[in-house]
Amino acid sequence: MRSFLGRAGTAAAALVVLLPGAAHAAVAAPATMVTRLYPKSAAVFANPGRGFFTYTETHLLADGSGYVPLDAAALAEARTTESRSLVFRIFYLEKYQSTDTISREDRQLIRDDFTAARAAGVKMVVRFAYTAESDQDATPERTVRHIAQLGQIVAANADVVTAVQAGFIGQWGEWYYTAHFTRTDWQDRRRVLSALFAAIPATVPIQVRTPQMKRRLAPNATRLGIHDDCFLAGDDDYGTYTADDREWLAAQGASTLVGGETCDPSQRSGWDNANDEMAAYHWTYLNPSFHEGVLESWGEAGREEAARRLGYRIRLLKADLPASAKAGTRTTAQIVMVNEGYAAPLQNRPVRLVLTSGTRSQYISLRADLRTWTPGKAIILKADFTVPGAPGTYPLSLSLPDPMVKLAATPAYAVRLATDGVWDETTGRNSLGVSLIVTR
Numbered sequence: 224m225r226s227f228l229g230r231a232g233t234a235a236a237a238l239v240v241l242l243p244g245a246a247h248a249a250v251a252a253p254a255t256m257v258t259r260l261y262p263k264s265a266a267v268f269a270n271p272g273r274g275f276f277t278y279t280e281t282h283l284l285a286d287g288s289g290y291v292p293l294d295a296a297a298l299a300e301a302r303t304t305e306s307r308s309l310v311f312r313i314f315y316l317e318k319y320q321s322t323d324t325i326s327r328e329d330r331q332l333i334r335d336d337f338t339a340a341r342a343a344g345v346k347m348v349v350r351f352a353y354t355a356e357s358d359q360d361a362t363p364e365r366t367v368r369h370i371a372q373l374g375q376i377v378a379a380n381a382d383v384v385t386a387v388q389a390g391f392i393g394q395w396g397e398w399y400y401t402a403h404f405t406r407t408d409w410q411d412r413r414r415v416l417s418a419l420f421a422a423i424p425a426t427v428p429i430q431v432r433t434p435q436m437k438r439r440l441a442p443n444a445t446r447l448g449i450h451d452d453c454f455l456a457g458d459d460d461y462g463t464y465t466a467d468d469r470e471w472l473a474a475q476g477a478s479t480l481v482g483g484e485t486c487d488p489s490q491r492s493g494w495d496n497a498n499d500e501m502a503a504y505h506w507t508y509l510n511p512s513f514h515e516g517v518l519e520s521w522g523e524a525g526r527e528e529a530a531r532r533l534g535y536r537i538r539l540l541k542a543d544l545p546a547s548a549k550a551g552t553r554t555t556a557q558i559v560m561v562n563e564g565y566a567a568p569l570q571n572r573p574v575r576l577v578l579t580s581g582t583r584s585q586y587i588s589l590r591a592d593l594r595t596w597t598p599g600k601a602i603i604l605k606a607d608f609t610v611p612g613a614p615g616t617y618p619l620s621l622s623l624p625d626p627m628v629k630l631a632a633t634p635a636y637a638v639r640l641a642t643d644g645v646w647d648e649t650t651g652r653n654s655l656g657v658s659l660i661v662t663r
Contacts, residue, residue, distance in 0.1 A: 254548035254555075254610070259656050261539040264643045267527055269308040271625065271636050272346050272385040272569055273534025275511035276309035277301050280355075281336075283318040283329050290329075293336040298343035302635065306530060309385060309508050310340055313350045313396070316369065320353050320361050325372050333373070337380035344635025348482070348508065349377065350388035352396030362403050363411040366391050367418045374422025382627035385508075385569070386428045386480055388450050389436075391415055397452065398432050409439055416440050428480040428569060434468040448480030454509075455485050455492035455500070455517060469504075477505040477567040477597040484510030485517040492517045494525035502598070505566035507534040531641075535596065536564035539642040539653070544619055547660040548610045556587075558621065558655070560602040563641065568593040572626045572638070576606050577652060578617040578659060585611055586622075593623075610661055617659040620652040 277298060282289030293310070301307040314333060319325055340347050351373060353360040361369065370391070377384055390396030392404050392415060404411050419429050420441075430450040431437050441447050449472065453461040464472075472481070481504050485492065491500075497517075501509075509529065511518065518526060537560055545554040556576060571594055576587040587608045596602050611617060623638035630636040634651030645653040 254545040254552070256543055257546040257657055259542045259544065261541065261645070261656075262643045263538060264641045265531075266641075266643075267306050267530045268639055268646075269302050269306040269635075270535070270639055271308055273507050273564070273566075274306060274308055274509075275530055275533065276311045276348065276508050277305075277307045277345075278311050278510055278512050280313040280315065282315040283332075285318050287318075289315075289317070290332050292332065293339040293343075295339040295342040298340065298345050302343060302345055307511075308345055308635075309348060310345050311348045311350075311508075311510065312336060312340075313352060313390075315355055316351060316353050316361075319365075319369060320359055321365075323365055323368050325369060330372065330376060333376055334380070337376070337383055340383045341380075341629070344633065346383050346385045346636075348386045348388065349384060350390040350396050352390050352394075355395055358394055358400040358402045360391065360393055360401050360403055363414055366415055370415070370418040370422050374419070377427070378422070378424050381424045381427050382625070382629045384427050386430055386448065386482075387419065387423050388430045389416060389419060389432070398436065412436075413440050420444075426570070430480060430482070433463050434472050435465055438468075438471065445479070448482075451481065451483040453486040454483050455489060455497055456487040457489055458491070461486065473503045475505075477565075478569065478594045479505065480569055481506050481566070482508035485514045487514055488516045488520065492520060494521040494528075497521060498525070498528065501529065501533070501565050505598075507566045507569065509533055532564050534564050534566050535562055535568045535593075535638075536641045537561070537568075537596065537602070537638065538563055539621075539640050539645065539655075540601075542655055542657070544655060544657045545610070545659050546657060547662065550610055550614055550661050550663055551612050552610050553607065554610055554659075556606045556608075556619075558604040560604070560640070562596045562598050562600060562602065564598060567595065567597045568638075570594075570626065572623055573631075574604065575622040575624075576604075576608070577620045577622050578611060579620065580611070580613070580615045580617050585617070610659070614661050614663055617661060619655040619657050619659060620647070620650075621655060622650075622652045624651060 281291045392398045393401035428446050428448050430448040437447050451463050541559045543557045548554045574589040574591045578585040587606045589604045624631045625636035637651030639646045640653045
């Protein structure tokens with residue numbers, strides 16, 4: 224089957240699934256084509272794995288108290304009313320600072336939170352830590368044992384995990400105020416990171432606190448990103464950046480996961496600079512709750528712009544589509560889009576042109592790698608496919624479902640395009656505004 228390569232470097236092909244009664248391609252009059260131009264949307268809406276997140280934390284205290292489960296209904300409401308598709312979840316393991324084995328009951332509590340996230344239609348950024356109050360973390364040996372246990376839970380729920388932050392070490396799991404990991408000996412920190420790489424599926428990004436941590440421990444690990452939890456504070460994000468870290472991070476590319484939170488107002492924290500830095504370092508997610516002083520200084524317009532552009536924002540520009548064709552003949556389609564977000568999508572997923580007639584659909588799978596859809600780049604998709612064999616009217620749509628089987632049919636996990644009037648929340652598809660009329 225013939226394939227195409229667009230000028231933007233996005234390959235497109237035509238894996239064709241024929242409807243019952245479809246015939247082999249026949250020689251016939253060419254299809255009638257139509258060109259559609261699409262209006263830009265200014266709406267803020269949820270899309271999987273990006274944007275402002277819902278902050279949550281919970282504790283496994285030594286006396287058995289402290290655990291507050293995720294509320295699926297509340298998370299679903301935040302997704303639909305506040306456009307929050309991400310949940311930041313920090314699990315504090317105070318109970319296990321001096322204990323090797325996490326109990327079956329406590330592991331089940333953690334599993335239940337992933338189940339709640341799935342029911343709510345959201346994904347999670349996960350961090351495990353031993354304390355929010357002091358430097359009392361666990362020994363390197365115990366930490367590695369816990370990672371093996373917790374990694375099994377994360378692996379079983381990788382479909383709803385956007386990222387795992389390295390965590391574990393030090394207060395808040397930020398690798399600084401720590402009783403068991405020295406600042407000068409990086410071998411134990413490397414053991415923790417290696418354990419995370421081994422326990423967490425390769426499809427899930429891992430994040431460390433500063434660029435220097437990645438540069439010292441795994442500079443070439445493409446799945447290793449950064450969480451900057453003092454964004455815009457002081458001159459260097461309160462120690463996040465040293466030397467040429469800014470230039471280095473900007474050069475990492477739009478598919479490196481960067482996210483975090485602001486922590487203090489500064490001369491750098493106004494909206495204009497914040498916008499420039501989020502674009503330069505390709506931010507995907509941000510805490511909308513902290514620091515309030517920083518976020519309020521952006522004004523409503525700045526906060527809305529951040530909500531629109533964090534991560535990816537894919538917009539339809541133009542499509543050349545068949546409006547009428549003979550049954551069983553060959554025809555083509557071309558769709559042009561652009562990414563107006565700060566970053567490329569982190570996760571590749573299917574891209575399908577869909578022809579629908581009643582309860583029947585024909586899917587034309589387009590070969591594309593969303594991780595190459597970098598900001599400002601023209602995205603050109605082309606398809607060469609066989610027209611359905613049954614006469615009728617077939618509305619055309621574009622579908623970008625979640626790649627995981629558990630989530631593929633759930634509209635909340637499909638990508639919505641930033642174009643007015645195209646999204647169908649009941650199917651998770653984007654209408655192209657053209658119907659193909661098939662005749663005999």
